[in-house]
Amino acid sequence: MKNSSDTSSASLGAQIMIASELGSAFAICVVLGYFAGNWLDGMLKSGPYGVVGGLMLGMCLGLALVVKRSNQLDKRTPMVKSGSSQESDEPSDEG
Secondary structure, three states: OOOHHHHHHHHHHHHHHHHHHHHHHHHHHHHHHHHHHHHHHHHHOOOOHHHHHHHHHHHHHHHHHHHHHHHHHHHHOOOOOOHHHHOOOOOOOOO
16 A cells, blocks of 8 residues: 555656756757857857857757657646636625
8 A cells, every 4th residue: 555655756756857857858959059069160160159059059959859848748747626726716695
């Protein structure tokens, strides 16, 4: 028999895994953007512009990847209804 602390720790572990996955995906995109920009600077002798552009591109791609992945996770996760949302919005005739 599982108690509530077992399920909360499993849920916490899953949340930590998801957060580390999203964070590492973002970091990898930024680092790859840096190296691509640095390589481009070496080829074109353009100074820091390739690195800046590569970092910006890496951040944009990383953010897009994180948003896409989090939307996929939101679609898989069932919605939990709270007790207050199930109550009627109509005023009661008590009193």
